[in-house]
Amino acid sequence: MELLLAVVAGVLYGTGFYLMLRRRLAQLIIGLGLLSNGTNILIFAAAGVTRGQPPLVGGAGVTAASLADPVPQSLILTAIVIGFGVLAFSLVLSHRVQASVGSDDIDAIGPAPSVHIGETATSDS
Amino acid sequence: MLLAFPILLPLLTAIVLQLLPHRPKLLRLVAFAGALGILIAAIVILVRVESRGIQVLQIGSWPAPFGITLVADLFSALLLLMVGILGSVITGHSFSGVDPRREAFGYHALIHVLLMGVAGAFLTGDIFNLYVWFEVMLIASFVLMSLHRTRPQLQGALTYVGLNLLASAFLLTAIGLLYGQAGTLNFADLARAWPERRTAALDATLSMLFLTAFGIKAGLFPLFFWLPASYHTPPAAVGALLAGLLTKVGVYAMIRVFTLLFPDPSGRMYALVLVLSVTTMVVGLIGAIGQGDFRRVLSFNLVGHIGFTTIGLALGTPAALAASMLYMLHHMLVITSLFLISGWFLRQRRTTELSALGGLYRTQPGVALLAMVPIFSLAGVPPLSGFIGKLAVITAALSGEHYWVAAIALSVSLLTVLSMGRLWDAAFWKPAPTPSAPRLRPAIIAPVGALVVLTLVLTVFAGPAFDLSKRAAVQLLNVDAYVRAVMGNRG
Numbered sequence: 001m002e003l004l005l006a007v008v009a010g011v012l013y014g015t016g017f018y019l020m021l022r023r024r025l026a027q028l029i030i031g032l033g034l035l036s037n038g039t040n041i042l043i044f045a046a047a048g049v050t051r052g053q054p055p056l057v058g059g060a061g062v063t064a065a066s067l068a069d070p071v072p073q074s075l076i077l078t079a080i081v082i083g084f085g086v087l088a089f090s091l092v093l094s095h096r097v098q099a100s101v102g103s104d105d106i107d108a109i110g111p112a113p114s115v116h117i118g119e120t121a122t123s124d125s
Numbered sequence: 126m127l128l129a130f131p132i133l134l135p136l137l138t139a140i141v142l143q144l145l146p147h148r149p150k151l152l153r154l155v156a157f158a159g160a161l162g163i164l165i166a167a168i169v170i171l172v173r174v175e176s177r178g179i180q181v182l183q184i185g186s187w188p189a190p191f192g193i194t195l196v197a198d199l200f201s202a203l204l205l206l207m208v209g210i211l212g213s214v215i216t217g218h219s220f221s222g223v224d225p226r227r228e229a230f231g232y233h234a235l236i237h238v239l240l241m242g243v244a245g246a247f248l249t250g251d252i253f254n255l256y257v258w259f260e261v262m263l264i265a266s267f268v269l270m271s272l273h274r275t276r277p278q279l280q281g282a283l284t285y286v287g288l289n290l291l292a293s294a295f296l297l298t299a300i301g302l303l304y305g306q307a308g309t310l311n312f313a314d315l316a317r318a319w320p321e322r323r324t325a326a327l328d329a330t331l332s333m334l335f336l337t338a339f340g341i342k343a344g345l346f347p348l349f350f351w352l353p354a355s356y357h358t359p360p361a362a363v364g365a366l367l368a369g370l371l372t373k374v375g376v377y378a379m380i381r382v383f384t385l386l387f388p389d390p391s392g393r394m395y396a397l398v399l400v401l402s403v404t405t406m407v408v409g410l411i412g413a414i415g416q417g418d419f420r421r422v423l424s425f426n427l428v429g430h431i432g433f434t435t436i437g438l439a440l441g442t443p444a445a446l447a448a449s450m451l452y453m454l455h456h457m458l459v460i461t462s463l464f465l466i467s468g469w470f471l472r473q474r475r476t477t478e479l480s481a482l483g484g485l486y487r488t489q490p491g492v493a494l495l496a497m498v499p500i501f502s503l504a505g506v507p508p509l510s511g512f513i514g515k516l517a518v519i520t521a522a523l524s525g526e527h528y529w530v531a532a533i534a535l536s537v538s539l540l541t542v543l544s545m546g547r548l549w550d551a552a553f554w555k556p557a558p559t560p561s562a563p564r565l566r567p568a569i570i571a572p573v574g575a576l577v578v579l580t581l582v583l584t585v586f587a588g589p590a591f592d593l594s595k596r597a598a599v600q601l602l603n604v605d606a607y608v609r610a611v612m613g614n615r616g
Contacts, residue, residue, distance in 0.1 A: 020291070025283075032290050039297045046305025072304065075253055079297055082260045086293075089264065090286055093271055097279045112281035112358045114418045117475040 005045035012038030025094040025104040032090060036083035040076045047072035127173065128182040128195040128248055130166035131205055134159060135212075135241035142234040149228055153219045156233035160216040163240060164209030171202040175593075179600070179610035181250070189611050190311035194250035196611055199597035200450065204247045204377055207457045210579065211369045212240045214572045218362045218465060221568035227272050227360070235272075239265035239366065246374050250611055252303070253310045255378060256296055259342070263289050266371060269363045270355070281358030288351035292341035299334035302327065303386075313611035316385040316604050328387070332394045335382055343375030345435065346405040349428045353412065356427070357420035357477065361468025364420060368427050369461035373453060376434045380446070383438060384601055399439035403533050406432030410540035414547070419477035420467045422548055423460065426503060426541065430456050433518050433534070437598075440525050446598035448517035451591050455502070455510040455583055462499040462576035469496075470552065472569060473562045479548075484557030492565055493553045498577045502584075504545035505538045510583040517591060 012034050019031030047069055055070035098104045138159030142152055174180050174197050182195040197205065216236060223232055242262025249255050267289075271282035304310055306327055307318050341348040352372070356364055387394060409429025416422045434456065437449025467477045469492075474481050486493040502509035515538055522531040583590055600606065 016294075020287070028287060032287070032294075035291075035294045036297075039294055039301065042298060043301030043304070046301050048305065071310070072301075075301070075304070078253075078257065082257070085264065086260070086290060089267055090290065093267070093279070093282060093286060096271070096274055097283050100274070100276045100279050109280055109283065111354050112277040112284070114421075114476060114478045115275070115277050115358055115471070116478075117471055 001049045001051065002045050005041055005049065009038045009042040009045060012041065023106045025098060025106065025109075028106070029087070029090050029094055033083070033087050036079065036087070040079055040083075043072050043076055043079070126182065127166070127170060128180055128197055129184070131163050131170070131208065131244040131248065132195075132241055134162045134166060135237040135244065138162070139234040139237040139241070142237065143231060147229060149223070149225075152228065152233050153216070153223075156216040156219065156236065157213065159237055160209070160212035160240065163244065164206075164213050167202070167205040167209035170197050171199075171206050173197075174199055174202045179607060181611050188613070189250070190309050190314035193254050194311060194313070194611055195248045196250035196312070196607070197248060198600050198607065198610075199593065200377075200380070200601050201247045203450065203454065203594070203597060204373065205244060207373075207454060208240055208244050208247065208370065211366065211457065211461055212236070214461065214465075214575055215362050215366045217575070218365075218468075218569070218572040221566065221572075223362075224273060224360065230272055232269070232272065235265050235269050236366065238262075239269065239370075243370050243374055247377060250312045251310050252300055252312060252315065252382070256293070256300055259296065259374070259378075260293060262371065262374065263293065266363075266367055270359045270367075273360070278358045281355035284351045285355035288341055288348075292338045295334050295341070296338035299331050299338060302334070303331055311611070312381070312385050313608045316388075317608050317612070319386055329394075332383070332387055332392075335379070335386075336394065336398070339375045339379035339382070340401070341375075342372065343379060343435065344372045344405075344428045344431050345401050346408050346428075346432075349405065349409070349431075352428055353416075353421055353424035356424040357418055361465055361471055364467070365461045365464035368423070368464050369457045372427065372431055373434070373457055376431065376453065379435065380438050380601070385604060385607070388602075388604055395439050395441060398435060399527070399530065402432040402435040402439055403530055404432075405429065405435070406537040407533060407540075410537050410544060413544040414540065417479050419470060419479055419482065419548065419552055420464065422479075422544060423463050423467065426463075426544060427460050429537065429541070430460075430503070432537075433515065436518055436522065436530065436534075440521060440527065440530075441602075442521060442525055443595060443598040443602055445518070445521035445525060446601060447591065447595040448514070448521045450594035450597055451517055451587075452514035454590065454594070455514045455580070458576050458580050458583065459499045459503045459511065462573045462580070463503065465573050465576070466496050466499070469565050469569060469573075473565065474559070479551040481558060482552040483555040484553075484560075484562070486553040487556070488562070489565060492570055495570065495574060495577055496553065497549070498580055499573075500545050500549050502580055504542045506542070508584060510580050510587065513584065513587045513591075 016031045016035030019027045050068035053068050055068040101109045180197045184193045242258050245258035267286050344352045406429050409425050413422050413425035434449045434453045437446040470477050470482050502511040505511040505515045519531045519534050
């Protein structure tokens with residue numbers, strides 16, 4: 001099970017980094033999403049997987065050692081929530097960038113020039 | 126309970142700000158009052174830590190390592206004080222006017238969320254909690270950067286967001302692997318358990334992951350390129366806050382994690398940090414020379430001087446760490462005031478491109494002289510605080526027999542003088558290309574004035590400040606005392 005999770009995490013990291021190195025904004029965002037999911041699985045695999053036992057809920061004859069560790073699960077839950085929020089923000093941001101520049105090619109977007117106040121803000125789209 | 130105030134106060138202020146009716150004067154006043162509250166709490170914490178040693182708060186009375194712990198040692202308390210000072214100055218700066226569209230979309234509340242994130246990162250005693258505070262502060266800064274949605278701001282924000290999210294992914298990966306091996310997330314518990322559980326391979330992997338994650342956030346070479354690509358785009362007050370606080374959180378986290386987890390200063394990793402710090406200084410300041418925009422010159426200077434604040438960690442001696450801390454305090458004050466000064470030009474000339482600036486010394490000599498203090502302090506002109514900080518760093522390098530580091534730090538100082546001299550000439554001294562520019566009003570000068578006064582205070586009281594940072598450095602290197610303070614008798 002750990003091996004499977006490790007391979008999945010590796011594939012997600014690999015595809016995530018590959019997509020982040022591509023030139024289109026959408027690929028950058030998807031890459032970020034894959035990367036954060038890869039991290040979640042990595043946390044799960046690194047902390048060790050306990051099969052068939054929930055965390056915290058014990059019964060007769062269940063020792064603490066045989067229960068699943070609740071900490072990695074709560075870490076992942078937190079990371080998923082944060083990752084979701086961040087992903088939503090990056091989607092909106094990249095949509096705005098695309099609307100403002102008129103392209104989703106990172107090379108066409110280019111580096112930020114000096115600011116001149118009085119320039120019109122991008123119109124709502 | 127005291128330790129929770131710097132986190133709870135900005136949170137409450139942010140909530141109140143969102144609920145209040147939209148009256149700019151009221152919002153600005155509440156935001157300023159909230160920031161002053163953080164400042165007062167920070168001063169009380171510093172005094173308490175100074176008199177009674179490391180302060181610990183176990184949230185919800187869960188004993189460490191089961192709950193989340195807040196810890197304030199001298200290093201944290203000093204940086205918390207800077208959060209209070211810079212927060213007050215930046216919220217005070219908004220009395221000189223904020224873009225109405227930003228103000229309508231929660232500008233003040235976001236500033237407070239950012240301050241909360243930074244204060245949380247400085248106070249937490251739990252590495253996953255550190256990650257969460259990083260995210261709080263990043264989200265607030267993302268929104269602050271992109272609120273107005275002009276094209277340069279969006280372009281800058283995209284670079285900033287992408288690279289910082291990558292850093293967060295690295296940090297989270299490192300935390301996951303660390304937990305897998307150590308089985309705990311509490312800093313003190315980690316410092317206690319890690320030496321028994323560490324393996325050479327995992328040690329190398331983790332130190333590299335942490336170095337990459339914090340290196341991106343701090344702006345170390347070769348990971349700093351997002352910084353000069355984005356810090357010149359937000360409004361002056363936001364840029365000042367990001368420049369003054371956020372990169373320093375990266376440096377703080379690096380120092381905290383490395384001193385607790387990898388306390389062996391002879392390790393190869395520290396040699397790498399030393400090489401990276403020195404390269405950061407050289408590359409940052411060479412980069413600054415070729416720039417044609419006031420704020421891009423500052424951004425490269427910001428990067429370059431980050432090197433001075435990580436050298437202490439790399440050399441690992443108490444004297445070097447203390448020198449870096451003193452430098453950090455000075456740099457936070459000075460770089461914030463310089464970014465606020467760039468706001469003067471945005472107000473006057475509507476741009477910070479050096480070719481469009483000039484003549485301020487002729488029209489308002491008093492104001493120009495005020496700006497001279499941070500400019501020459503960053504350049505390291507004696508007797509200002511920058512000179513004292515650089516002297517301390519170079520002395521520490523010499524006494525550690527790292528002569529080449531001292532030599533490079535000295536030549537980099539020369540480069541800073543060059544780049545600051547150029548800034549002074551282009552923005553203040555040379556005749557203005559367009560003659561008519563509105564005079565600067567006191568409201569926009571006062572925040573810089575306050576920071577200049579503090580820079581001068583740091584200059585005059587450099588002796589006591591250096592003593593304080595020496596004690597902070599000794600405390601930082603005494604891992605056992607930290608573990609005992611947090612874990613109590615079970616340590």
